[in-house]
Every structure is written in structure tokens, then in C-alpha cells.
Amino acid sequence: MFVRHPDNPLITPQNVKPSRPDFEVIGTFNAGAALCDDEVILLVRVAERPLHAPNGIVLSPHLSPDGDLVVQEIRRSDERYDTSDPRAIRDRITGGLLLTSISHLRLARSKDGVHFSVEAQPWLAAQPPYEEFGIEDARITPIDGSYYVNYTAVSHYGVATGMVKTRDFRQIERCGLIFPPANRDVTLFPQKINGLYYCYHRPMPGMFGSMNMWVATSPDLTHWGQHQRVWETKLGGWEAGRVGGGAPPVYTERGWLSIYHAADPQQRYCLGAFLTPHDDPTRVIAYSPQPVLSPEAPYEVEGFFGNVVFACGAIVQDDVLRVYYGAADERIALVEARVADVVDHLAAI
Amino acid sequence: MFVRHPDNPLITPQNVKPSRPDFEVIGTFNAGAALCDDEVILLVRVAERPLHAPNGIVLSPHLSPDGDLVVQEIRRSDERYDTSDPRAIRDRITGGLLLTSISHLRLARSKDGVHFSVEAQPWLAAQPPYEEFGIEDARITPIDGSYYVNYTAVSHYGVATGMVKTRDFRQIERCGLIFPPANRDVTLFPQKINGLYYCYHRPMPGMFGSMNMWVATSPDLTHWGQHQRVWETKLGGWEAGRVGGGAPPVYTERGWLSIYHAADPQQRYCLGAFLTPHDDPTRVIAYSPQPVLSPEAPYEVEGFFGNVVFACGAIVQDDVLRVYYGAADERIALVEARVADVVDHLAAI
Numbered sequence: 001m002f003v004r005h006p007d008n009p010l011i012t013p014q015n016v017k018p019s020r021p022d023f024e025v026i027g028t029f030n031a032g033a034a035l036c037d038d039e040v041i042l043l044v045r046v047a048e049r050p051l052h053a054p055n056g057i058v059l060s061p062h063l064s065p066d067g068d069l070v071v072q073e074i075r076r077s078d079e080r081y082d083t084s085d086p087r088a089i090r091d092r093i094t095g096g097l098l099l100t101s102i103s104h105l106r107l108a109r110s111k112d113g114v115h116f117s118v119e120a121q122p123w124l125a126a127q128p129p130y131e132e133f134g135i136e137d138a139r140i141t142p143i144d145g146s147y148y149v150n151y152t153a154v155s156h157y158g159v160a161t162g163m164v165k166t167r168d169f170r171q172i173e174r175c176g177l178i179f180p181p182a183n184r185d186v187t188l189f190p191q192k193i194n195g196l197y198y199c200y201h202r203p204m205p206g207m208f209g210s211m212n213m214w215v216a217t218s219p220d221l222t223h224w225g226q227h228q229r230v231w232e233t234k235l236g237g238w239e240a241g242r243v244g245g246g247a248p249p250v251y252t253e254r255g256w257l258s259i260y261h262a263a264d265p266q267q268r269y270c271l272g273a274f275l276t277p278h279d280d281p282t283r284v285i286a287y288s289p290q291p292v293l294s295p296e297a298p299y300e301v302e303g304f305f306g307n308v309v310f311a312c313g314a315i316v317q318d319d320v321l322r323v324y325y326g327a328a329d330e331r332i333a334l335v336e337a338r339v340a341d342v343v344d345h346l347a348a349i
Numbered sequence: 350m351f352v353r354h355p356d357n358p359l360i361t362p363q364n365v366k367p368s369r370p371d372f373e374v375i376g377t378f379n380a381g382a383a384l385c386d387d388e389v390i391l392l393v394r395v396a397e398r399p400l401h402a403p404n405g406i407v408l409s410p411h412l413s414p415d416g417d418l419v420v421q422e423i424r425r426s427d428e429r430y431d432t433s434d435p436r437a438i439r440d441r442i443t444g445g446l447l448l449t450s451i452s453h454l455r456l457a458r459s460k461d462g463v464h465f466s467v468e469a470q471p472w473l474a475a476q477p478p479y480e481e482f483g484i485e486d487a488r489i490t491p492i493d494g495s496y497y498v499n500y501t502a503v504s505h506y507g508v509a510t511g512m513v514k515t516r517d518f519r520q521i522e523r524c525g526l527i528f529p530p531a532n533r534d535v536t537l538f539p540q541k542i543n544g545l546y547y548c549y550h551r552p553m554p555g556m557f558g559s560m561n562m563w564v565a566t567s568p569d570l571t572h573w574g575q576h577q578r579v580w581e582t583k584l585g586g587w588e589a590g591r592v593g594g595g596a597p598p599v600y601t602e603r604g605w606l607s608i609y610h611a612a613d614p615q616q617r618y619c620l621g622a623f624l625t626p627h628d629d630p631t632r633v634i635a636y637s638p639q640p641v642l643s644p645e646a647p648y649e650v651e652g653f654f655g656n657v658v659f660a661c662g663a664i665v666q667d668d669v670l671r672v673y674y675g676a677a678d679e680r681i682a683l684v685e686a687r688v689a690d691v692v693d694h695l696a697a698i
Contacts, residue, residue: 201529222574229506
């Protein structure tokens with residue numbers, strides 16, 4: 001039912017200027033999306049790394065406690081470090097992780113939702129201490145006249161969820177961490193339900209436990225509680241590895257529609273969808289037994305980290321759901337479907 | 350400065366009846382403490398396991414989704430399972446954990462704080478789904494005329510923090526999960542500070558990150574936010590492995606006194622102490638460079654899991670701080686010190 005846009009991919013690293021002359025852009029992906037005035041706004045995750053890594057060296061850029069950029073050099077031959085994952089370097093002694101790139105959020109705007117103009121400078125750059133390894137995977141939710149932007153804050157403390165708010169995408173107010181480590185993939189509902197705000201979140205259990213989607217409530221969007229699991233991994237199949245929030249839930253006639261991501265144990269990421277009643281985000285009433293989008297197009301299968309489709313944003317225009325998603329952790333692409341078709345496609349529970 | 354009580358240990362498994370005739374009590378430890386009327390109340394973690402494990406078998410008791418007790422039999426010779434830890438069995442295929450005992454909370458009361466009468470039945474028993482492996486390590490905090498009891502809820506979803514409240518230790522109101530997995534060792538401040546409640550909590554990072562103490566605020570004790578780290582592990586030494594909350598913070602003339610736990614990488618658990626200003630629980634102003642209590646007494650060194658002192662509760666009577674602590678994950682013991690002596694002992698930061 002989802003149709004890939006013929007202009008896909010819409011944004012690639014080649015379209016985007018690095019934030020520093022000594023950096024290159026290696027990923028433009030996992031963008032939050034919103035309608036603002038007559039434009040489509042994307043907050044794109046831009047992953048950069050230092051130019052010119054010497055032979056046999058992996059570079060890890062991050063911020064010092066004072067906020068200065070530091071580039072750590074890791075020899076591939078150093079047995080202390082596991083450099084087999086292109087995204088991260090594991091320190092076998094401390095168990096710690098270093099990233100091979102550092103991400104910030106970049107604003108892109110478009111009149112037609114297809115042709116985007118990407119700003120030359122970061123919209124939101126990382127700050128120590130909780131963002132020393134970068135900020136990733138924004139979700140934008142319009143609530144009460146402001147846009148709330150939550151994102152993944154990465155540091156040696158772990159992976160947490162930060163938030164900022166803005167009225168116009170110019171002035172930005174930082175709101176701190178809304179979830180401590182380890183938690184990401186937070187999607188906010190755009191209005192109060194029974195007097196409380198709601199979100200989905202994805203705790204990453206420490207010693208044991210699987211990667212499930214949870215729901216929480218808040219009186220003020222800052223403080224969260226009443227945690228319950230809402231959607232779980234399933235043994236054997238496309239949802240066996242992990243599930244987590246994608247785009248912020250979309251109001252439809254028949255309930256709240258959530259586009260979420262799921263990965264199998266081989267880290268192939270698909271999109272799924274489920275529906276909850278208007279008055280109860282904790283109860284899934286219909287779901288997609290099979291993915292609503294799987295990595296099949298060349299720009300989804302091949303790339304920095306292949307076989308990944310991962311949505312952080314969706315908008316509705318003229319009853320059409322337009323889902324902006326990261327493809328292969330490298331590019332931004334678009335799929336479209338009539339909202340009613342997506343909802344009709346779901347199986348009742 | 351802390352002096353062990355000569356009657357230590359005060360409560361041992363031999364003093365406590367099992368909750369079922371087919372169970373034995375293997376641990377009475379990590380108790381929350383409070384003053385209620387003219388009594389000292391302890392909520393003791395009682396760990397039980399089924400009697401009569403056949404040779405070569407480890408038993409794992411837990412609750413079914415309907416709340417029925419299930420005892421799973423694991424063969425020590427089965428290479429799928431790592432049974433080397435007396436506390437837990439790791440499934441090498443799924444990464445999942447099973448526990449060798451199941452805990453509940455048992456009420457004990459005393460007029461003198463030394464001789465306790467332990468009730469015959471659980472005060473709070475585990476409920477599925479978030480407590481299917483048991484409930485552990487209660488902290489009791491008197492706030493606004495009620496006692497708030499937070500505890501560790503263990504299930505296949507991970508380790509989370511649940512809460513109940515009571516006015517009289519008879520009627521119990523369940524409040525759900527206040528922190529999702531993986532998070533434990535929550536200590537609540539007994540009053541609002543600058544219009545908000547505060548707590549310390551201990552996230553357990555998923556992929557990477559160390560086991561530090563964090564602080565959060567709440568308008569209502571249910572919803573928590575504004576997360577910041579407040580006390581961190583230190584390389585090489587008694588705090589190198591993990592740090593986490595112990596007893597709920599105690600109001601003193603010079604600030605809030607927190608007794609916390611720290612473990613080294615060999616899992617030797619000690620107690621430390623720090624002080625924060627009356628108006629700012631996020632800022633440590635004095636601390637204990639060395640432990641204020643280390644496992645040295647025979648009942649602390651030897652036991653179910655030796656070399657552990659671990660406090661969940663403390664009370665103040667006549668300017669004396671009485672800290673009830675778990676010894677060797679098996680028994681409850683008591684140390685005492687003048688509050689002023691503990692505070693004087695700390696080094697300014």
C-alpha cells in the first residue's frame with residue numbers, strides 16, 4: 001500500500017555541506033518531519049566524520065567536557081578495540097563504546113515535500129555532557145502551539161532522550177533529558193488524552209530483557225511515569241530483534257496510527273504499523289502482521305548500514321500519509337499511502 | 350565512626366517462616382526502614398526457593414502470567430545455561446536471566462529497633478507481569494502523611510522500579526512502575542524542594558555506559574524528569590564497579606545526608622556517604638573518600654553472596670543514625686553513629 005516516491009532518495013550526503021571544512025558528511029537520514037506554515041520541515045540527522053583517516057586507523061570524533069571537538073585515533077590492529085562495526089568501536093577492556101561519526105540536526109525545508117533545501121549550518125549541535133558523542137534521530141511533535149523536538153543524546157553515560165522546543169524553528173529552548181539511559185525512540189502524542197500527555201519509549205534493558213515499546217504518561221511533557229509495555233518483540237521473524245517508536249502517532253478517524261520500526265536478529269530494519277483507540281494509547285487494537293515497508297529498493301539495501309528502513313517523521317496532507325524515512329543509515333526517502341488504506345490494511349487484535 | 354550493634358545479625362533466614370510449606374527462606378536482607386508510631390518498621394526482602402532440589406538440578410521459581418507459581422528445572426549439565434552465579438541462571442542462547450529464588454517483602458516491627466517480630470505472611474507479594482521474578486530491596490519514605498515504598502520489580506522485561514503507598518502499613522495502594530527497565534536503587538527525598546519532589550535513581554545502561562547515580566524531579570511522585578547524573582563510579586577502587594542509592598536521604602543541619610552503596614569490579618559492596626545542600630539535591634558538597642562501612646564482620650564476609658553490605662533504610666532517633674543493612678545478601682544487621690559525626694567525617698568538595 002505504501003508507494004515509494006519516484007524521486008527517492010530525496011536527500012543524500014552529497015546534497016549536504018559539512019559543518020566544518022575538515023569533516024565529510026557520511027549520512028543524512030532518520031529525519032523528524034512537521035508542517036510549518038506552508039512548508040514541510042525536516043530535521044535531518046547529519047552524521048559527519050573527519051576527512052583523511054590514515055591507513056589502518058579508525059577515527060572517533062567526540063566533544064571534550066568543555067565542548068571542544070576531539071578526534072581519537074584507534075589502530076585497527078589494536079586488539080583492545082573491536083572495529084568490525086562501521087558505526088561504532090567497542091573497547092574490549094572497559095566495555096565502552098566510541099562512535100565513528102558524530103551527528104547533529106540540520107533543518108531542511110520544502111514547498112512540495114519532495115525538493116528540499118538543506119541549511120548550511122547545524123540547527124541543533126551536540127553539547128556536553130550528555131551529547132558528547134552526538135545527537136540523533138529527531139522526532140517533531142506540534143503540541144499547544146509549539147514544536148517539541150525529542151532526540152537521542154549519546155555520551156559515555158549511555159543513550160538517553162533529550163528534548164528542545166521551538167515555535168518557529170528559529171528560537172530553540174532546551175528542555176534537558178526526558179528519559180535517562182538507556183532509552184531512545186520516544187514518540188510523543190500531539191495532544192493530551194484524558195488529561196495527560198502520552199508517549200511511547202524504548203527502554204534498553206541492562207542485564208537482560210528484550211527491546212520492547214513502552215508507553216508513559218506526563219502532566220507536563222517533562223516528567224514521565226505510569227510505565228507499561230505496549231508492543232513486544234515476537235520470536236522468529238521481522239520483529240524478533242527489537243521494536244521501537246517511529247513517527248509520532250497520527251490521529252485518524254479510527255484511532256491513533258503509529259508507524260514503528262522492527263528489526264530481526266540480523267539487524268534488518270522494517271516498518272510496522274498499529275492502531276490504538278482515541279482514548280487509550282496503552283491498548284493496541286489492530287496491527288500489521290507483515291511489515292508495511294521492508295528494505296527492498298537499492299538505496300535501502302545498500303549503504304552505510306544496509307537493509308534498513310527507519311522512520312522518525314510523517315505528515316498528513318489531503319488524507320495522504322507521507323512517511324520520511326532513513327534508508328540504509330545514509331539517505332532520506334519518502335513513501336506515501338492514503339491514511340484510510342493504511343488503517344484498512346491492519347488486522348484487528 | 351559507625352559501630353556495629355552487638356546483637357548483629359538482627360534477622361536471619363532461620364528467624365523467618367517461609368510463605369509456603371514447600372519453600373525455604375534463604376535470605377532476609379536489604380530492608381527498608383521507617384518509624385511508625387512508637388515502633389521501628391522494617392520491610393524485609395525475603396528470598397525463598399523450593400525445598401528439595403534434585404541432584405544436579407537448579408530450580409527457578411517464578412510467576413506465570415496468571416500469577417501462579419511455576420518452578421522451572423535447569424540441569425547443571427545443560428550447556429545452554431550458565432549456573433555459576435548462585436543468584437541467577439543465564440540462558441546462553443537468548444541472553445535471558447532466571448533467578449534461583451523469588452523475593453517478597455515481609456513486615457517486621459520492633460519497640461527497641463533491635464529485637465524484631467517478623468510477620469508470618471508476606472506484606473507485599475509479587476504480581477505479574479512486571480514482578481514475575483519477585484520484588485526486592487524496599488525503601489520506605491514518609492511523605493505528606495503517607496509512607497511511600499519503592500522497590501525493585503524483576504521480570505523478563507528487565508529490572509524496574511515499582512511503588513506502593515500506605516498510611517498505616519495495613520492498607521496498601523499500588524502506584525505502578527515509576528521507572529522503566531533498567532533502573533533500580535531509587536531513593537526518594539521526604540519532602541518537596543523548591544516545589545518539586547526529588548529522587549536518586551540508578552539507570553543500568555544497555556549497550557554501554559557505567560552504573561552511576563542520577564537525580565530526577567517530580568511534581569507528584571509518579572512522573573519523573575529532569576534527569577542528571579549526580580554521583581559517578583571512579584576508576585580503580587571501592588567505587589569502580591557501580592554506585593547506587595541506599596537509604597532515602599536524611600535531613601541534617603548541614604544538608605541532606607545520603608548513605609549509598611558502591612561496588613568494586615569484584616562485586617565487593619561497601620557503603621559511602623555524601624551531603625547535598627538543603628535546596629539542591631543535584632550538587633554533592635561533601636563525600637566519603639573511603640567507605641563508611643566495609644564488609645569485615647563474619648556475617649558480612651561469609652554468606653549467600655559474601656563481601657556485601659547494602660543499605661536500604663535508615664532512621665534517626667535522638668540524633669543517632671541507625672542504618673539497617675543487608676549483610677552477604679542473607680541477613681539484616683545494624684550500625685549506628687551520631688548524625689553529626691557522620692557529617693563531620695565527610696570531606697568537602
